[in-house]
Amino acid sequence: MAPIRVGFIGLSKTGWAPGAHLPYLKESDNYQIVAICNSSVESSKAAIETYGLPTSTKAYADPEELAKDKDIDLVVCSVRVDRHFATIAPSLKAGKDVVVEWPLGKNLAEAKELLKLKNEGGVKNAVVDLQARQAPVVNQAKKLIEKGAIGKMLSSTWAGQAGSGGPTNPVQFAYLGNRKVGGNIVTIHFGHSVDYVQYVLGYGFESPPKTLLANTRPIVKLVDGEKVVDEKFSKDSDDTIFLAGTLSSGIPLSMTLRGGTPFKGTPGLDWRIYGETGEIRITSSGPFLNIGYPDMKIQIHDFEKDTVEDIPLEQDEFDEGGKYGLPARNVARVYKALGEGKNNCSFEDAVERHALLDGMYRENGIDA
Structure with a gap:
């Protein structure tokens, strides 16, 4: 079976993504990182070099261009939450599968709109990392x-x-x-x-x-x-x-x-x-x-x-041998499950979690 081709948004030199997402995506035969999209093409090229990705890996700076790439099956988004909408909306509209960090959006309204775009785009797998x-x-x-x-x-x-x-x-x-x-x-x-x-x-x-x-x-x-x-x-x-x-x-x-x-x-x-x-x-x-x-x-x-x-x-292959650090283990389990056709947390689930938090804010008179 051909690997799932990944376009990664937000693989910088520091932060959460290198330690949490990269270990399994690089090691697994089920996935292949084929493109990086950072804030600039230069930053994307630097990440490709830093993490030893193939020279064929494409470097993008525009999520719209990433979404147009027909060689990408799955878009992974690991940027700050207030940038989620702008970075994954184009891929949802293009019908691409998406994995995105929690929170889904910066508020309930944005989360609902992303769910709407997912449904309109006919996206099969839209996964939220409530890992x-x-x-x-x-x-x-x-x-x-x-x-x-x-x-x-x-x-x-x-x-x-x-x-x-x-x-x-x-x-x-x-x-x-x-x-x-x-x-x-x-x-x-x-x-x-x-x-x-x-x-x-x-x-x-x-x-x-x-x-x-x-x-x-x-x-x-x-x-x-x-x-x-x-x-x-x-x-x-x-x-x-x-x-x-x-x-x-x-x-x-x-x-x-x-x-x-x-x-x-x-x-x-x-x-x-x-x-x-x-x-x-x-x-x-x-x-x-x-x-x-x-x-x-x-x-x-x-x-x-x-x-x-x-x-x-209980332990599994991600706990044993010290190959995976703690941040990577549950994220790896999310990717493994996705490769087996299982969704860790759907956009629908995420909107329900957002609704709970929104209710908490409203109860306390806070405009979030």
Whole structure:
């Protein structure tokens, strides 16, 4: 079977794409990168050289030109969220398959428009990287519940610390402080997290959940490594999120996420799933199970035996041998699934996630 020919938008010298997307795309026989589209042709050529791609790889600077290329089957987009629409809309109109990072758009309206373009273009595979759905730790929790390891589920609590959103903000992530960009702790950190929680416990709410959003640090220091670039950098994006509601599955859920680092010596994520006969506890250094952490742990408290058991984490070829770093593993699983005809997260699913976040903003009187 011929490999899927990939046009990659946003493969720069640094950032998320080289460490997360490139390892599997270069290694797999199912995919072949045939074109790069960066902000300039020179930047695209530099990426082709830097990452040792074939000299036949085409260099583009215009997403419209990339979309016209008949030698491209799949367009991968890994740019800042406020640039998603302009970069993938041409390929959707051209009917090309697309893989795009979460959030799908910078707001609900933009996500809906991208879904419309996908449908009008007759796109077969439009995939959003809510890749925690592919994470072994998340799927292991789901399997434990399905096999009755804690009996009937009664409730769940989830508490995380974002890492970012504290007293300082790296200069390369200054945009996280601007709510209108669409990429921030609410949409990225909480968006990924609420999706995998619902993936395990059930999607939808019986009625809209009660939420609170707050920007508790409107002024932070903008830093470049150890150097302070701006002592009083102003931000309007929220760094504190509370959600409480009952899922459509009947399970009461509470989630809290705040910016900054965890209390010293405690996990950055503590997720409990309480059942009639036991309780599951998932902990890690932070909430990004879509990426993962070396210290991720699943435990079960058996009420009758009054014992706590550490559950060995399942592994596959992406965990073994050290070939793939943590950022690449779940992304690789998304690509592997796509090659087998499975969609990690559809545009329809993504619009539903956007609707939840939009409802949270509206409840809190925020125009996002």
